Amino acid sequence: MTIVKKTSLLLLCAMLLILAAACGNNKNDKKELATVKFSEVIHSIFYAPHYVAMSQGFFKDQGLNxxxxxxxxxxxGAAALxxxxxxxxxxxxxTSIYIYNQKGDKTLKVFHQLTSRDGSFLLxxxxxxxxxxxDLQGKTIIGWRPGSAPQMVLNSTLLKEKVSDVKVVTNIAAPAMAGAFTSGQGDxxxxxxxxxxxxxxxxxAYFVASLGEAFGPFPETSYVATSDFIKKNPEIIQKFSNAVAQGAKWLSNASNDExxxxxxxxxxxxxxxLIIQSVERYKSQGTWSTNxxxxxxxFETLQKVLIENGVLKADAKVTNMDDIVDMSFVKNIGKSE
Structure with missing residues (x-):
């Protein structure tokens, strides 16, 4: 009996040591997660790869919370940075161009391009x-704030299609736009x-057109950080890029249920x-580039649109793209894993 008891005791101690080690590892894992304060411009399925990276644990796999x-x-979003x-x-x-031209103490840099077309639809x-x-001649459109990407894409599309005498309402906050329309404002x-x-x-409402398809390729939304943050935290920027790229790849191969x-x-x-329909709509117009x-x-297309919309003077164009763009992290995706 004594031998049996000693054996049982040893087994119990071994199990407790294994559990303690496991708990210790979990604690270390939690400590290793670096918290990244992240701000998205709006909440939309247009940014599905990012949400996938969160839900599938790709950020956590990279050691990020x-x-x-x-x-x-x-x-x-730029002001928060x-x-x-x-x-x-x-x-x-x-926004990186705007901040750069202000010649302030801080500059912003684009390090990952998430979407390559406008994500709005005309109803x-x-x-x-x-x-x-x-058909828009003499009509009213509830649109986005002045100087925003969707507002400029709409305006440039109207110019391209040679449509004038259109009233675009740009002073309604994004969360209130749909409510304003359903209450009777706008055509x-x-x-x-x-x-x-x-x-x-x-x-x-009735679907009539995709601005992404009508206008064509356009770098609508990017991941941006201050030059100082990127310089001090290159590992975080690389891991963040890795996770988002993994999210985009997963999204292109996953089933509807997934x-x-x-x-x-x-x-x-x-x-x-509607979730699946939204994803398919964005996929079909080539929203999420594999690169x-x-x-x-x-970048040239972007600046051309800014000049066309009167928010950037031709002589204020950023001539050296590297001043506000750093694609080194994108080029290194997967290499450090």
């Missing part, structure tokens, strides 16, 4: 047969997913069929 909030505007209340923001890359109040851009509205599909499903399960926690109340690099050609 992403503390996310929604800024409701690129200007606010300057103020230090955000480490990384998902905003329009034009009408009345059902139209074959929509033509000329058309410019919305992102899944809000666009929600209004259509409820019979409150995608729904991954995105549902971020869009509670949105029907599953998240902001190219010189895209």
């Amino acid at each position: 992403v503390d996310m909030n929604t800024a409701q505007g690129s200007d606010k 300057i103020a230090g209340t955000a480490d990384i923001s998902l905003v329009g890359p034009e 009408s109040r009345e059902k139209l047969g074959n929509f033509k851009w000329s 058309f509205i410019q919305l992102f997913e899944p809000v666009a599909s929600t209004l259509v499903k409820e019979g409150k 995608i729904t399960k991954a995105l549902k926690p971020f869009f509670e109340g949105t029907p599953e069929d 998240p690099e902001l190219t010189k050609e895209q």
Whole structure:
């Protein structure tokens, strides 16, 4: 009996040591997670790869804990970076140009290009047969704030299609736009997913056009950080880029059920069929590039649109792209893993 008791005691001690070691490892794992204060411009399925990286644990696999909030505007997302209340923001890359031209103490740098087309859709109040851009003549569109990427893409599209005499309302806050439209304001509205599909499903609007398809390739939203933060935390920037790229890759290969399960926690109340429909819509127009690099050609397109919309003077163009863009982390994706 004594031998049996001693054996049992030894086994019990061994088990306790294993459990203690496991608990110790878990604690170390938690300590190793670096918290990144992250600000997204708006909340939309347009940014699905980011939410996938969160839900599938890709950020945690890289040793990062992403503390996310929604800024409701690129200007606010950029301000959070300057103020230090955000480490990384998902905003329009034009904000880096604006900040750079202010010649202040801090500059912002784009280090990862998430979307390569505009993500908004044009909806009408009345059902139209074959929509033509000329149908907007003399009409009112509820649009986005002045100087924002979707507002400029819409304006440039109207210029390209030679449509004039269109009133674009730009003073309604993003969260209130859909409500303003359903209460009777405007003839058309410019919305992102899944809000666009929600209004259509409820019979409150009709889909007429994709601004992403109408305008063509455009570097709409990028991950941006201050030059100081990037210089001090290159490992965090690289890990962050790795995780987002993994999210985009996963999204391109996952089943509808897997995608729904991954995105549902971020869009509670949105029907599953609308989640999938939104993802498919963005996929079909080539929203998420397999290469998240902001190219010189895209940068030129961006500055051309800024000049066309009167928010950047031709002589204020950023001639050296490297002053506000650092694609070294994108080029190193996967190499350090």
